[in-house]
Amino acid sequence: MRILKTALAVTTALSFTTLANATDLEVTHWWTSGGEAAAVAEFAKAFDATGNKWVDGAIAGSGGTARPIIISRILGGDPMHATQLNHGRQAEELVEAGLMLDLTDVAEAGGWRDVVNPVRLLDGCTSDGKVYCVPVNIHSPQWLWLSHEAYKTAGIDVPSDWFQFVESAPKLTEAGIVPLAMGQQSWQTNLAFGAIMVAVGGTDLYLDVLTNKNAEAAASAEMTKVFEAYAAARLLSEGSNVQDWNQATNLVITGKAGGQIHGDWAQGEFQVANQVAGTDYTCLPGLGVNEIIATGGDAFYFPKQDDPEIEKAQKELAALMISKEVQVAFNLKKGSLPIRGDVDLSAANDCMKKGLAILAAGNVLPDGVNAFTADTQGQLDDLMVEFWNDTSITVEDAQSRYVGIIKDAD
Amino acid sequence: MADTTATTFEGPSGPKPKRAFSSTNIIIYGTLFVVCLYYLLPLYVMIMTSLKGMPEIRLGNIFGPPVEMTFEPWVKAWAEACTGINCDGLSRGFSNSIWILVPSVFLSIAIASVNGYALANWKFKGSEVFFTILIFGAFIPYQVMIYPIVILLRESGDGITNVMQFFWEDAPRFRLMGSLWGLVIVHTIFGMPILTLLFRNYFTSVPEDLFKAARVDGARFWGIYFRIMLPMSLPIFVVAMILQVTGIWNDFLFGVIYTKPETYPMTVQLNNIVNSVQGVKEYNVNMAATLLTGLVPLIIYFASGKLFVRGIAAGAVKG
């Protein structure tokens, strides 16, 4: 009898420990499009394999919908266990307020400083020498995506850079194809502006404006050229009335539009549609003019909890997200570049390989999301979407407003 | 007494049309017919679209009936549509929505009806001022209140915990933020202005003699409320219920902020289905999801019919 009781006690104890090990972590993110969801599933799969459980808290509608929810929950003392946020300046205040878990020990154990490439990404997560977030991928916005089908219909060759693309536009229009697909949301027009700025204005101008917030550079004649190119580009998108970026990408996939200026995450959509880089579509980093990559990207933060079990699982997830296998699996699905240079990405397609080569050569720029505050970014979004859609606004007018915003940027 | 009030509102009171086929009648029915078309058009489009396959939708005729009828979009919207990595459609939110709906509707109506009763029959110094402030509150965009309310809920949750721990040392931490009760309180607060207005107007219209007689008989505040006011207020309670069911069922913002993924209401899934585009916008699934989500309030509207107008009549006529 006593033996039975002890056995029982042991088994209950055992089952208790297994229960304690299996921690549910609630993870909030706004990755809900086809390619994005497939990528998140890789995280979830890997985390579930450790015996814990990934509780998915997806909220569609980009950061604007998700952010108030994330911040409210953190402020209200009932935070989720992990959450996507753009690193850099967006989460600064939450870190300063001591609401985020310090991941320094995980980072040191994993040697993050040695493996993360470019190391700037880790700097974006670091505050006062402590690490607060896990960068999971690199996204660069300055790509031009071109539809082979559209160019076949128009009977011309696929352009190899932005200037050729602009030249080819009238032919596309004749064939009844919209030259440039553009989603109506403001951030997409601002993204296109950044891309044209790198291509037409060059990297020096880009760095001077974004990093130094140099208002004189923003008012310079080179910048006027950028605005002129942008003003010309807006005429190419007439007839593209879609809202979301992936609807615009879909116009390119189906050959209804010639091209789209968009980030490399568009690649995930091509992949879901079974398109092959090089045969069905072409991608041109830096619009094919200046082959560079701006190192934007996503990161995960881990709000502080008062339960040590959860904290342990949070750190486990943090280490997992940056591990080699997970990085490869995740980024292949997401269409983004891994944040570590020491992984084997032979499975990558042409576009990703282009990106990896540029990354290896060190041709990297900071991204607007990291360089500007969300506030400045919002002002630029507003300006660009207005300028793009209202042809009555002149180049001079737009540029002077731009200079004003850069002047006030902090 | 209740009967006489009811009969006053029962039938139409407008001028009587004379002949069946008079020119006036043709104009009236003609206009109403056109009006009904305008109101029905979107519903028709929604239903037709939800029964079509995507290839047919791409052809472009949104007003045509489906050539090949399919219930696939409905199945997908209910059980297969993806939210992040969970692909079980709206179904996972349905019971959550019910769990949120029932206590929220009950509490908000209970409080608002007592408010209206106090404002109409037991005026005290300052009661009109509080009422004006309440009406002012109806104009504040909800989103502006999110952060202050989050902070208030956190603090009052902690306050309750402290009180509880004062009596029992190991009382668990009580949370308003992130719990069902927090959400119920928020719905009660934001439903209060309009509901109180309706109840106040309704109770003002109850004949004074009735109230006076009860007072002379010695009935007090709650006695009159439960024995006289409640039994004769069915219509206005129906109106309040309809308004609250609609509002709370359709709410996305509070539902997503004050709950967790396991308890997200149906509207969160709807938002995710509608806003997450997987390549092409699947209009048919969106429409089916929309109809499924709207089903509960729609059924209540269709079922309540006459009671709704009667209640509104009773609640809004006298100010």
Place this chain on the structure above:
Amino acid sequence: MSLSDAEQLNEVVKPPSKLFKNLTAKIAAIPMILTALVIFIGCTIWTIYHSFTKSRLLPSPDKWVGLDNYERLWSENRWIVSIENLAIYGICSLILSLVIGFCLAALLDRKIRFENTIRTIILYPFALSFVVTGLVWQWILNPELGLQNVIRNLGFENFTFDPINNAEIVIFGILIAGIWQGSGFVMVLLLAGMRGIDEDIWKASRVEGIPTWKTYIFIVIPMMRPVFVTALVIISAGIIKVYDLVVAQTSGGPGIASEVPAKYVIDKMFQSQNLGLGFAASTMMLLSVLVVLIPWAYLEFGGKKNG
């Protein structure tokens, strides 16, 4: 039951005592008083205070910046456009809801057949959320798929009706959807008001030989004043808060042509992470509500006591 009646009764039934008079009523009203004071007044003051601070992602009460946020607000083109749009949308929506609602109610009040069915048809959109409304109308007004395409296919090649994609008229595209959703409720309110009017009024006007339309305008409408007030409160509260509809239907586009103040507030608070600016904008919105509400409250409550 008016104030003085209640007071008289109190004197008869209970011993008069200032504080304890009506005590149960006061206790029962505590939730309302708390909501009014703590939530609506308290949070409003909190919002106004923070509109003078440099609050970014989190409220930071100690970074006082004075009127900076207000200066920035009024220098922004998008805010000005938002205000203009709200004015156009608000005025049109108020007038159209009331006129359409009233006309429909008057039609339904003429002892017609199928009244229940027709009323339900007109009212049902109110059961649907703004997100749904925006989505459906976005689609019906979509030039490639919707109305324009259908009419062109009927043979009118040059027919153009694209309020969603035309910056000049986009706000009217939103108006069509808004009216569709909300006018049914206004109609029911006004219909209810008409039902409350005594049959004798109609008999009298018929005896006097007054035309029907005159009876409506000069006799019925003035008698329905309280209903109109209720309708007005409900409609205008909806107008000020219009947000979901715009987001679902146009996302404020094309460009910034259909932006509204509530969307500005929310975008600045959560997208741009500039709480201070968002609070400044919402303070301006609240101020405009007060400008309308204070005279109304005075007329409604102050006036009665004097008369």
